[in-house]
Amino acid sequence: MQWVLAISALIGLPMVYIALCVHMHGAGIPRPPVVPFFFLFGTVGGWLLALSLSPSGLAASCMVLMITAAPIAVLASSIYLAIRAECSIYHRVALWSGFAYPAILVIFVIVAALIS
Secondary structure, eight states: OHHHHHHIIIIIHHHHHHHHHHHHHHTTOSSOOHHHHHHHHHHHHHHHHHHHHOSSHHHHHHHHHHHHHHHHHHHHHHHHHHTSSOOOHHHHHHHHHHHHHHHHHHHHHHHHHHHO
16 A cells, blocks of 8 residues: 555656646646646645655654645645636636645644544
């Protein structure tokens, strides 16, 4: 199971991200949200990598980044998308995914605190 998570994080997600960027450019999306999707794919990849490496110090380092830096990055990119005029389906998916991640993270932290 750990190999599947590691391969997904290190090979699968980057390939899907590149394919998505190529598709957005090919579809003629004005100013495609490449950077917000980079943060979102990086966040998902970081969690997959942390799960594949656990239990270890490197997994703990990944989780610290996913709890501190990732919410700031995805939230900032979502705020940036919210003030832009473009409004394709790709922009909306990146926007709402970026707003949802910090909320989901807070819910997980609260549930984890209540369980332990």
